[in-house]
Each structure stands twice: as C-alpha cells, then as structure tokens.
Amino acid sequence: MTSPSDAAISAGIWSTPEAQASRRRRKRGDLVLQGLGIGAISLAVGLLGLLLVSLGYLGYRAFVQTMVTLDFPVSTERVDAANPAAGNYRLVIRDALVAQFPEVTSTGDLRDLNAILTNNAQFMVRDAVIADPSVIGGTIRLSLPASDQFDQLNKNNVPRDVPETQRRISDQQILWFDTLAERGAVSTPFNWGLIFNADSRFPELAGLAGAIVGTFYAILVCFLISFPVGIAAAIYLEEFAPRNRFTDIVEVNINNLAAVPSVVFGLLGLAVFLNFFGLPRSAPLVGGMVLALMTLPTMIIVTRAALKAVPPSIREAALGMGASKHQMILHHVLPLSMPGILTGTIIGLAHALGETAPLLLIGMNAFITSPPGGLLDASTTLPTQIFIWADSPERGFLARTAAGILVLLAFLVVMNALAIFLRQRLERRW
Amino acid sequence: MKFTLLGGLAATAVVLATLPAAAQNRDQIRIVGSSTVFPYTQAVSEQFSNATGMRAPVVESTGTGGGMQAFCAGVGPATADITGASRPMTQSEWTLCQQNGVTNVTEALIGYDGLSIAVSRANSAPLDLTKAQLFQALAAEVEVNGQVVANPYNNWSDIDPSLPSTPITVFGPPPTSGTRDAFVELVMTPGCRSFAALDGLEAARRTEVCARMRQDGKFIEAGENDNLIVQRLNQDPNAFGIFGYSFLYENMDSLKPIAVEGVEPSADTIRDGSYGVSRPLFFYVKNAHRGVIPGLQEFVEFYMEEDAIGPDGYLSERGLVALPDDVRAADAAAVVAATPFTRYPG
Numbered sequence: 001m002t003s004p005s006d007a008a009i010s011a012g013i014w015s016t017p018e019a020q021a022s023r024r025r026r027k028r029g030d031l032v033l034q035g036l037g038i039g040a041i042s043l044a045v046g047l048l049g050l051l052l053v054s055l056g057y058l059g060y061r062a063f064v065q066t067m068v069t070l071d072f073p074v075s076t077e078r079v080d081a082a083n084p085a086a087g088n089y090r091l092v093i094r095d096a097l098v099a100q101f102p103e104v105t106s107t108g109d110l111r112d113l114n115a116i117l118t119n120n121a122q123f124m125v126r127d128a129v130i131a132d133p134s135v136i137g138g139t140i141r142l143s144l145p146a147s148d149q150f151d152q153l154n155k156n157n158v159p160r161d162v163p164e165t166q167r168r169i170s171d172q173q174i175l176w177f178d179t180l181a182e183r184g185a186v187s188t189p190f191n192w193g194l195i196f197n198a199d200s201r202f203p204e205l206a207g208l209a210g211a212i213v214g215t216f217y218a219i220l221v222c223f224l225i226s227f228p229v230g231i232a233a234a235i236y237l238e239e240f241a242p243r244n245r246f247t248d249i250v251e252v253n254i255n256n257l258a259a260v261p262s263v264v265f266g267l268l269g270l271a272v273f274l275n276f277f278g279l280p281r282s283a284p285l286v287g288g289m290v291l292a293l294m295t296l297p298t299m300i301i302v303t304r305a306a307l308k309a310v311p312p313s314i315r316e317a318a319l320g321m322g323a324s325k326h327q328m329i330l331h332h333v334l335p336l337s338m339p340g341i342l343t344g345t346i347i348g349l350a351h352a353l354g355e356t357a358p359l360l361l362i363g364m365n366a367f368i369t370s371p372p373g374g375l376l377d378a379s380t381t382l383p384t385q386i387f388i389w390a391d392s393p394e395r396g397f398l399a400r401t402a403a404g405i406l407v408l409l410a411f412l413v414v415m416n417a418l419a420i421f422l423r424q425r426l427e428r429r430w
Numbered sequence: 431m432k433f434t435l436l437g438g439l440a441a442t443a444v445v446l447a448t449l450p451a452a453a454q455n456r457d458q459i460r461i462v463g464s465s466t467v468f469p470y471t472q473a474v475s476e477q478f479s480n481a482t483g484m485r486a487p488v489v490e491s492t493g494t495g496g497g498m499q500a501f502c503a504g505v506g507p508a509t510a511d512i513t514g515a516s517r518p519m520t521q522s523e524w525t526l527c528q529q530n531g532v533t534n535v536t537e538a539l540i541g542y543d544g545l546s547i548a549v550s551r552a553n554s555a556p557l558d559l560t561k562a563q564l565f566q567a568l569a570a571e572v573e574v575n576g577q578v579v580a581n582p583y584n585n586w587s588d589i590d591p592s593l594p595s596t597p598i599t600v601f602g603p604p605p606t607s608g609t610r611d612a613f614v615e616l617v618m619t620p621g622c623r624s625f626a627a628l629d630g631l632e633a634a635r636r637t638e639v640c641a642r643m644r645q646d647g648k649f650i651e652a653g654e655n656d657n658l659i660v661q662r663l664n665q666d667p668n669a670f671g672i673f674g675y676s677f678l679y680e681n682m683d684s685l686k687p688i689a690v691e692g693v694e695p696s697a698d699t700i701r702d703g704s705y706g707v708s709r710p711l712f713f714y715v716k717n718a719h720r721g722v723i724p725g726l727q728e729f730v731e732f733y734m735e736e737d738a739i740g741p742d743g744y745l746s747e748r749g750l751v752a753l754p755d756d757v758r759a760a761d762a763a764a765v766v767a768a769t770p771f772t773r774y775p776g
Contacts, residue, residue, distance in 0.1 A: 111742075119744065123480040159683055166551070166683050201472040201748075278508055281460070282488060367472045367489040369479055378458065378488040391491075391655050393469065393680040393749075398657070 055409075059402030065191035065204060066146040066154040068117060068180060071139045072096040072125055081136045084129050089122035090114075100183070101176060112173050116180070118145045118204050143187070145204040148396040150177050154186065157395065194403060198370050199385065203396025206389070208407060213371040214284050214364070214379030215353060215411075221288025221375065222295060222352050227345055229292075230299030231334075237300070238307040239329055258297035265294045266358025274362060281363035282378035290362060291352040298351070302344025306337035339426035346419040350412050356383040382408045456507040457724050459487035463497030464608050466543055466674050467514030467711050470745050471733075477744065478732045484725045487512075494608035501714060502527035511719045511726050515712045516543065516608035517615075524774045534717040537773070538730070538765040540739050542751040544675035544700040544708040545613055548685040552667035555594045558689040561706070563589050565621025567598050568649050570642040573625040581644045594668075601652040601659045602643070602672040612709040613672055614641045617690070620706075660685065675700065675708075676749030700751040701741075708751070717768045734762035 013019070073095050079087030097113050098104060104113050118124075121144045128142055129135060145151070149169045152158045154177075164171050180186055197207025241247045269290035273279045279286050310333050318328040359365070365384040372379035380388065386408065389401040461471055468491040479486030492500060494515045501513035502523060519527075519537070527535065547564070549557065559567075566572050566589045572581050586593035603609040622640035623629045631639060643649045652659045656673040660681050663671045670688065675695055678687055687694045690707050699705035713733070720727045737743050739762075741752040752758065 119747075120476075120480060162683055166686075168680070168682065201469065201476045280456075280508075282490070363490050365490065367468070367475065367491075369476050369486040378460075388491075391465070391657060393656065393677045395680060 052409075055402045055405055059399055059404075059406050061155045061157070062194060062396075062399035062403035063191050064155075064188045065193060066151040067143040067187050067189060068146050069141065069143040069185050069187065070096045070100070071141050073099065073139045074125075074129055074136050076137050079129060079136050081133065084133050084136060085126065087126065087129065089126045089129075092125055093117060093121050100180065100185075109172075112170065113176060115147055115169075115173065116150050116177060118147045119202055120200075120205055121145075143189075145193070146177075146186070148203045148394055151204050152395050153177060154181075154188065194400070195407075199368060199380065199388070201367075203392075203394045203400055206397070206400055208382065208385060208404060210368055210371040211380045211382045211385035211404075212407075214287075215381040217284035217372060217375055217379070218287040218291060218359075218364075218381055219349055219353060221285055222291040223345070223349060225289060225292035226295045226299050226348070230296055230345075231303050231341065233296075233300045234303035234307060235329060235334070238304050239325070239333070254297050254300050258301060261357075262294050262355055263357040263361065265290050266361035268293065269358060270361050280376055280378070282366045282368075282380075283376045284364075284372060284379050284381075285375040286362050287359050287364050287381060288375075290358045291355060294355065294358065295348040295352050298348045299345060302348065303337075303341050306340030306344065307333060309340060310336045336428065339422055339428070342426075343419045343423045346415050346422070350415040350419075353411060353415065354383055354408065356387055359384050360387070382411070458485045459512065459723055459726055459729055460510045461487050461489045461512040461514065461713075462492045462500045462510045463490075463512070463514030463713065464494040464516040464711070465491045466494075466516040466608055466676075467540070467713060469676060469748055470540065470711070470750050471512075471514055471713070473744060473748055474729075474733045474738055477738070478725075478729055482725075482728065482732070484728070487725075487729060493606055494611075495606065498523040498526075501716065502530055502532050504530045505532055505716065505718045507723070509716070511716055511723050512730075513714050515714065516709060517611055518710075518712060518773065519714060519771070521774050524771075532716060532718070534768075535771045536715045536717055536765055536768050537771045538713050538715065538734065539753065539757075539761050540711050540713060540733070540750065541745065541753055542700050542708045543711050543749070544695040544705055544751065545609060545616065545672065546675050546678040546695045546707075547670055547672055547688045547690065548663065548678050549670055549688060550663045550667045551684055551686050552664075553686075558692055559593075560691055561617050561621035562624045563593070563621075564617050564690070565624075565640075568600060568602075568643055569618065569622065569639070570644045571639050573627045576627050578627060578631070578639065581646070581648075584648075596668040598648045599650070599666065599669040600648065600672065601650050601662055601669060603656075604651040609672070609674060613707075616707045616709065618643075674749070675751070679749040697746070697751050701754070711750070714771070715765070715768070717770065720768060731766050734765050 014023075072092050074087075074092060075095070078089070078092050078095070094110060094114060097116070098110070101113060104110060124144055125140070125142060128140055132140070146154065149158065150173075153160075153169065153174065158167060158169065160174060177186070193205060193207045195207060195212070196209050197205055198210035200206040237247065237251065241250075269286060273286045273289055274281060314332055314336065315328055318332045319325075323331065359381055363378075364380055365387055366378055366380065367388065368378050368380060382404065386401055386404040389397045389404060461475070463471075468489065471487075471489050475487045475489050478484065494517060497510070497513035497515065498519060501510050503509050519535075527533070547559070566581075566583060567586065569581060571578050572583070573579075574582065583589050583598060585595050585597055587595035602613065619640045622636075628636065628639055652662065652671075656677045659671040659673055660677060663669050664684055671685075678685055678695065687696075690705070693699050693705045695705045695707070700708045715726070715730055720730075732738065735743075738745050739750070739752060739758065740746070743752070746752055753761065
C-alpha cells in the first residue's frame, strides 16, 4: 500500500520539469520506433499488394476465353464415314462460316473469315467427329476458341479506332466478328483450357497442364530424395556424431551449401546427371534430382532443429527404460519432431517449386505440346513455362504469363498454408 | 514413422535404379537452336503432331551458338536432331561437328526474317535513317573530321541536324544473340565502312571498331526478351528498339517501323530484298538420325511443305517472310532428299 504522503513525495520527484522532459523524450523514442516498424510493414504489404494488383490486372483476361459456337455441317462429301480421320476438316470449317456469311466467295476473303477461329479448329472438329461418327451427314454444334487476335478484340485489347494498317485484323473481319456476336455465337466462359491444355504455339490454346504435371513429378522426385536423405543425415549429425573437428567441418559446409546460388546446382546437374550419366534432357527426374540437391541442406538444417527441440528428458526416459539408441530415435524422438520436420519440408519444397534457374540449364524450358507421361518424358515446370510465355511475341501470352504467375502463387499459398496448419495443429509445446 | 522412412528410402532406390536405361532409346525428335527460329519450329511441331498423330518434337530455345554446340556434340540419341539458326553455320562450328563425327548435315533455308528498328506510335516525327547514321548513333568509336574518336553524339540531331533533337536511346539484343550478330553484319559494318577513315583501318582493328557498340548508356542491352523491349518503347516515345520483324508484326498497333535507307520493313520489301536489314533463317538436320529417330524424316518433309514455308503458309502468319518461289522449291527438294552440306571444304 502506498500512503498519501509517499504518493505526494514521488509525485514531487517525478513531476520536476527535467523528469517530465525526459519522459516525453522517451515516449517520443517509443513512437518513432513503432512508426518505423509500421512503415516497414506497410511498405512490404504495399509492394506485395502492388504485385498482386498488377498481375491480376494483366492476368484476369486469361481466365476467360472467347469461344465461337457454330453448327459445323459434316457432309459426306467432306468426310468419308468409312475413314473419318482423313476428312477435309478445313473445308468443314469453311462451310460452317460460309453458312453464316453466304456473301463471302473470294479466296482471300474466305481466308480472312477462317482466321476468326483458332488455327487448330480443324483438328478439334476432327476429334469430335471421330468421337461421335453418327454426325457424319448431319451437323455438329461445337464451341471452339476464337483465335488470339479476335480474343483480344473481344476483350477490348485491340484498338478499333486506329487505321486498318496498324492492326492485324481488318475492318471487315471486325464487322464479321461483331455480326457473329450479335447472333449470339460468341461467348466468354471460364478458360478451363488454361489448366487442362498443354502448351501451344497459339495463345488461345496454350495451357498449364504440361507444366503442372511436370512440376508434380519434379517435386515428387525432389521429396523422395531430399526427405529421407535429409532426415538420415540430420539424425546422424544430431544423435550419433561425436563432436569433433570433422563434424564441425561438415556442419559449416552444410550451412554454406544452403546459401549457394541455385544456378550452381543446375550446372552441377548438367555436368553430372546429363553429361556423365547420360540422363535425358528436360526430364522431370533430372529436374527433381537437381532441386533435391538444392533443398537438401535446408532440409538437414530444419530437421536438426526439430530434433534438437525434443527435450533430453524424452531421450533419457527411453534409454532408462532399456530402449536401444535406434529404438529411442525411431520410436520417440523422430515421431515427436515430425511436425517440425514436415513444416520445414513443405517450406523447402515450396522453395523448390518456384525455382527456375537450375531447370533452365537442364533444358526444362522446352516447348512441349503434351503433358509428360512419366519421369523420363520431356516436360516443363510452372516457373519455366512462365519464362517461355514471357518471351513469346503474341499479345495473348502477356495475359497468359500473368495468369501463370497467379496459378504458381496459388500453389505456393496452399503449400505455405499447409505448413502453418501442420505447425498449429501438431506441434507439441514442452 | 519407421515405415515412412524405409518406404522413402525404398522409393529412392527404385528411382535411382531406373537411371541408366534412360537415354538408350528415344521416340521424340529433339530440336535446339536460335530463339528467332524457335516460334516457327514450335508452330510446325504443333501442326505436325496434330496432323499426323505422332509425338510432337521437343523444341528448346538455346540461341544459335548454344544450339550449334549441342547439335555438334555427336551422333546418337543423347544429342539433338535439328538445330535452328539465324545465321549460317560458321567454319569453326563445322569443324567442331566433324571432330565429333557429325559429318553428314543438311542445311535447310526456311525464309527471311527482317530486323526491325521501331519506335512507339506516340513518337510523331517522321523517321528515316541511313546505316551510316545508325552506326554513328550506336558505335563505341566513330569518325569525326577524319579522326577515330570515342562516340561524342548525345542527341540524334548531333549526327545530322535534320534528325530530331531527342537523346539517343536504343534498346537492342545482347552479344550472345543471333539478332545482334545480324545487326552488326547488316547495319553496323556497312555503316562503318562508309567512312573513309574507318574503312582504311587495318583489318583486325576495323572489325573491332565496326562491331563494338557504345557502352555509355545510349545503347542498352535488353536481354533476349524482345517483349521487354516492346514494353520499354511504349513507356518512352523517344526510345528506339531493335528486334525481329515478328515482334513488330505482332505489335503494329503500338509500334511503328523506322525506314532504313528509305525503305520500311514489310513482308514485300523483305522478300524482294529492297529492305536491307533482313537475314536468312536456317535449320540443320543430322542425316545420321534420319530413319533412326522415328518421325524425323516426316517432320523435315512437313517443315518444307508449301503449307508451312510458302507465302500463304501458316509460318507467314507468324511473321516469316517466304523465299522466292523457285528458290523455295529447289531448297525443299534438296532438304527432303538429305543433300549434304557443302559450304566449307573438307
């Protein structure tokens, strides 16, 4: 209890002008420090927001695709029922468009009219007819992607008010397209092709399927190598290794390796896996092995930290009950440290997921029009696919690039969320 | 947890055990080479797979020089079958090929690509430059009053009063690019040799002066990504960019070409040769792989079809300028028949 007289005395001491000035100074110091902290966070959040907004602004157009829905007359004259694969589907497409615009007759105009649909339209109609040969002699109604120029036009990305010579498409073509739109043949549904198509030379058909499958294989290989090897190395260093000069050197080297630029691992992969072992270029297997080399040091460090966090009492109790060392580790220490190890593993894999440089060196930036069927098939990964698209001249790839980055970011967010979830749910506090 | 660990180790062992058998056989064509030829090869590759149902070739953009290194590394499934090039194979590359046993190669000329110099449409000044003016704007050393001096020009008007008085800012390709080699050969060297004092220099020194770009910030190497150059031009109306014609062709709404020696680049002026800054594009086929790698011969035939490299072919829609009719027909026949490459003796 403070008596009134004590309070009066202390009030007297702490209320002198010097004391008040000193207090104000210290409070100002607090405010400044707090302000700097808030400023730093706002800067970081602001820059991240700017990145997301600019990507969203550039990329949202790639999430919808302009489609043209037409009736394609599959006449027996164009397609032979006995051999539907050999039909002349270019003319089927032309017939469908001429049915819309009967006034078009000259070759040049027909070619311009054909340009509204994607270049691969003939193959899409062919595949649809092969899948359902009963339509031969009748018509088949299909929604096909519009070609990139018309997709951009529909998304208001092609200026209509400039002279014809400054555009890839003519006024006449715009008129045809607008007529089709008035007749309700043009729609812009969600672009599933972005996820389910493999890469293509044509932006309207290009998708991430090959890259997603390739990334999955590469990350799987990376996990299968770095997870067990990382745990085994960490267990040895943490539980068995004597403390001496040799283990010190190993430890320093592991820490150094974690900081080596990733491109160095790519060069190593090129020299060892491709040139020495003769593994195929561009294969997700090699990509995964290179990424495993890169993530291994991080995995060892994270696993050691997780093992270290298990209190010594657990070890002593196990040994005291007569468990052998491997029983103590495998039955008690490792299960208890698993949440920490998994969190670190996921963060390490997320890092590998976004890695580009080492994969460029082993040829994973190739153009491949089908998803890989296995670990040894040529493939791309998400970051290298973005790299290829960023370098393509067609306008449509600009939006595709941004959309690809957004998909990659979504994968990273999911992996990091998983890591946070595991840490919150499973981690034990002692 | 014990089982997780053992399972992981077992899976790793399985993965590692599959390694050696990997490179033995290949049922997919592998193509490397120039980033300029890359989009055309991509288009043919996709069309080939769609039309024939065979597996699409794997196409990698490595640059002309990198492609030659990979192509000439030897014969066998681990090496590339085709390499694209934005210039002919050099003598030293041919020697490398021969040393590694790649002795039977066919050269295929597929068409022309114009090198375009462009500015943003926001720049309203009429522009027509000569090769000599371009050399004066971009070289590290130029001739002033008969002396070879470090490039003193800051504004275009310093070179010629009739040019706009805006600062010289030019984005261009880096030295590793085939586009840069072509620019030096087609613009810088002729521009350089139009000056008496430079033309009179001793040969090695002349090559150096003619090829060296200035490094004081007026000529900016923008990396291999031509899209970046296009974006930079849109931001700065006074900046010029040097890139392949296909990029200009795709961006005609925001960029306009600059005439060189009075001629603007277009499909017609490039084909008839009146636009002086165009280069031939090639690919090279390893003949030892024909008939061994499935689909290679078919793919080469498909590439040389009229539907592809002809004036109305799908490659012309991507900006490739077709060869004259007679040249194209003879070239296609020779390539399909695997006529060996004889540019260099021995």
